[in-house]
Amino acid sequence: MAMMITAGVAGVSAADPVLPGSDPEAAAAGGEPTAISLSAHRNVMAHRAVRLHGHVTPASGRRVLIQVGGRKLRAHTNARGGFKLRWRPPSSGTYRAHARVAGTPVRSKPRQINSFRPAAASYYGPGLYGGGLACGGTLTPSKLGVANKTLPCGAKVTLRYHGHTVTVPVIDRGPFSGNREYDLTAATKAKLGFPSTGTVLTTR
Numbered sequence: 001m002a003m004m005i006t007a008g009v010a011g012v013s014a015a016d017p018v019l020p021g022s023d024p025e026a027a028a029a030g031g032e033p034t035a036i037s038l039s040a041h042r043n044v045m046a047h048r049a050v051r052l053h054g055h056v057t058p059a060s061g062r063r064v065l066i067q068v069g070g071r072k073l074r075a076h077t078n079a080r081g082g083f084k085l086r087w088r089p090p091s092s093g094t095y096r097a098h099a100r101v102a103g104t105p106v107r108s109k110p111r112q113i114n115s116f117r118p119a120a121a122s123y124y125g126p127g128l129y130g131g132g133l134a135c136g137g138t139l140t141p142s143k144l145g146v147a148n149k150t151l152p153c154g155a156k157v158t159l160r161y162h163g164h165t166v167t168v169p170v171i172d173r174g175p176f177s178g179n180r181e182y183d184l185t186a187a188t189k190a191k192l193g194f195p196s197t198g199t200v201l202t203t204r
Helices: 002-008 024-030 186-192
Strands: 035-039 043-045 050-057 063-068 071-076 082-087 093-101 111-124 156-161 164-172 182-185 197-202
Touching (some): 035 093, 063 082, 071 082, 111 156, 156 186, 164 182, 164 186, 182 186, 182 197
Parallel strands (some): 043 111, 111 182
Antiparallel strands (some): 035 050, 063 071, 063 093, 093 111, 111 197, 156 164, 156 197
């Protein structure tokens, strides 16, 4: 399973007056911030450290606040305006992160981080096409989705397998044999390049 998991995952300025909470000396040296960027790996494993990094323009010493997973993290830019820190996703899920220059309204674009855990899965479809789905609709060869015993109908699940990622809804109930958590439709299986049974990475 360890091999499969490894395979699956792989600023600021204008000559405006100093805003409340900003650093007057830094503002004098580089001007007020105009932009901040934030980058992070999009697909990571739960509980493993994720590197968040970015840059403030213009370059000067600035305090940066990063909000992710309900937490507020703090960093300070270097002389070139760069900053970096590490964060550990507390569980599997989909998180949004954004950065802000402290004391200013300057914010980065939000970044989505998919945090995965391993789950046993299989697929279904042949011999069942044309039949009804527990969440409504009919099972067809082109139907994207998964069956799960407990997740709400329509809940979005992001799955990853050997570098391939797909987000699909819960459309049915199952599987009802073994210790598998998900049954993938044939179309979902094909998009992931998933075999008949195995381990996928999931955000739910």
